[in-house]
Amino acid sequence: MYGLSAVPRAGWADLQRAPAWWRLLISRVTTFCWVEVAKIRHDRTELYTRAIQPALWLVIFGETFTAIRAIPSGGRPYLDFMAPGVIAQSALFVAIFYGIQIIWERDAGILTKLLATPTPTSALVAGKAFGASIRSLLQAVVVVLLATLLGVHMTLNPLNYTVAIVVIVLGAAFFSTLSLTIAGIVLNRDRLMGIGQAITMPLFFASNALYPISVMPGWLQALSTINPLRYEIDALRGLLIGTPSNLPEDLAVLLLACVLGIGSSSRLLRRLSQ
Amino acid sequence: MAELPQSPAVDAIEISKRFKDVVAVDRVSFEVRVGEIFGLLGPNGAGKTTTIRVLVTLLPPDSGRASIFGLDAVAETMAVRRMIGYVPQQLSADGSLTGRENVMLFARLYDLPRRDRKAAVTESLELMGIADASDRLVSTYSGGMVRRLELAQALINRPRLLVLDEPTIGLDPIARTEVWERVLSLRKEAGTTILLTTHYMEEADQLCDRLALMDQGQIQASGTPAELKESVAPEATLEDVFRHYAGRHLVEEGGSFKDVRAVRRTARRLG
Numbered sequence: 001m002y003g004l005s006a007v008p009r010a011g012w013a014d015l016q017r018a019p020a021w022w023r024l025l026i027s028r029v030t031t032f033c034w035v036e037v038a039k040i041r042h043d044r045t046e047l048y049t050r051a052i053q054p055a056l057w058l059v060i061f062g063e064t065f066t067a068i069r070a071i072p073s074g075g076r077p078y079l080d081f082m083a084p085g086v087i088a089q090s091a092l093f094v095a096i097f098y099g100i101q102i103i104w105e106r107d108a109g110i111l112t113k114l115l116a117t118p119t120p121t122s123a124l125v126a127g128k129a130f131g132a133s134i135r136s137l138l139q140a141v142v143v144v145l146l147a148t149l150l151g152v153h154m155t156l157n158p159l160n161y162t163v164a165i166v167v168i169v170l171g172a173a174f175f176s177t178l179s180l181t182i183a184g185i186v187l188n189r190d191r192l193m194g195i196g197q198a199i200t201m202p203l204f205f206a207s208n209a210l211y212p213i214s215v216m217p218g219w220l221q222a223l224s225t226i227n228p229l230r231y232e233i234d235a236l237r238g239l240l241i242g243t244p245s246n247l248p249e250d251l252a253v254l255l256l257a258c259v260l261g262i263g264s265s266s267r268l269l270r271r272l273s274q
Numbered sequence: 275m276a277e278l279p280q281s282p283a284v285d286a287i288e289i290s291k292r293f294k295d296v297v298a299v300d301r302v303s304f305e306v307r308v309g310e311i312f313g314l315l316g317p318n319g320a321g322k323t324t325t326i327r328v329l330v331t332l333l334p335p336d337s338g339r340a341s342i343f344g345l346d347a348v349a350e351t352m353a354v355r356r357m358i359g360y361v362p363q364q365l366s367a368d369g370s371l372t373g374r375e376n377v378m379l380f381a382r383l384y385d386l387p388r389r390d391r392k393a394a395v396t397e398s399l400e401l402m403g404i405a406d407a408s409d410r411l412v413s414t415y416s417g418g419m420v421r422r423l424e425l426a427q428a429l430i431n432r433p434r435l436l437v438l439d440e441p442t443i444g445l446d447p448i449a450r451t452e453v454w455e456r457v458l459s460l461r462k463e464a465g466t467t468i469l470l471t472t473h474y475m476e477e478a479d480q481l482c483d484r485l486a487l488m489d490q491g492q493i494q495a496s497g498t499p500a501e502l503k504e505s506v507a508p509e510a511t512l513e514d515v516f517r518h519y520a521g522r523h524l525v526e527e528g529g530s531f532k533d534v535r536a537v538r539r540t541a542r543r544l545g
Contacts, residue, residue, distance in 0.1 A: 113360065118384065
């Protein structure tokens, strides 16, 4: 009738062996990265509009504070000091609202279908979170280019950039799962927007994005030790402009944060879908 | 996994599910035989969708047991999912991807071998008659096309059991007939077992080999459409049957606020 008889449909697909858990995890992560790339290719407007904010931070805030020399920046021009902070900040701003997309996918019925595929919830969340980091990574590329145009001296070592990519991806994946966790608790878009707005600035100010930890008051220093953004920025600053940093500790903290974030959001995802 | 010829495609035994104070599904038992088209017929809010969600492993039942080709839906979730193709009630393809990308996504999520994926995606799109539109964004598709795309997604893993929740809801008569034809030919050519829910009498009568009438969370009667009609009166229609067993008139259109909202939202999203 529809050329069906010409199509061999011998056997049932489920007779194939299921992949091992680690293959499944890699498969889901690459799949959702592929989806994210396809979506960006179809609609690039978000990439351009999202470049505006970091450009303003670098050009206005960065240039001004370089001129007035108000913030100790370890003997480097303030703009150099600040550029890695802006990379992390813009990646954070993309990731923290990721839960909105999941709520939209739930409302559209897409989430139900994804949950009915042979994908454990944790692999689905990990796939989604790492897929989301593609957008943060593109943000980072934009900021690196802008900063270079403004005369920031960044490393030319490709190995440092490779590790920086890992750092940005881990940071973005963590903040995406944080957003998913909040989505799983508040269950609706408006409340998630509100909470997202409310926590981004505290995360930003309780970090070393704009000033070194040493100039913070004691209580803020204490608070910043539990802020994953601090470790992300410490690592990026060390890798990109060569200031002293504790890379193994930074990577360990980010990795742990990701695991915790994936754990908590996968527990809440089913609640969100019902 | 071994072939299990003697197990029914679906074996639901005394399934119950409650949400807070509402008993959505109340001790529902039925069996779907391999190769048949089985319909769950009932008004909106009868518990059809909840029953389906239990069978496709999205909801654990409070009590009772569901097995798919002999495998328990709770204990062997992943193996059961690999045997099922599922199309939920909402039009839920991703509008920001093309038709082909939507199907490819599911080819990846069902772990089709890399070398087979492209051919399988094309085959599935052709089978549902949307190959020509496959490189357009789904946001430009009509409702009937989205539904056929979703069937293409659900067929990508060559499922033994295809589960369709209100497959023709919100479609115009032509699109509806087309979906029916595809479903019928699929059963004929591939031998796929099909479980569908509907609240359209006509659909149940023409499409299904056997039916279960569901109302207020319970199965009120089951059998072939002819058997059900005979059991009520010589010249009875399915609507008479339904009125007889459910004790109230079937609501043909409309539905709860939530359903209407979901349909409108889908329409808006697809632009």
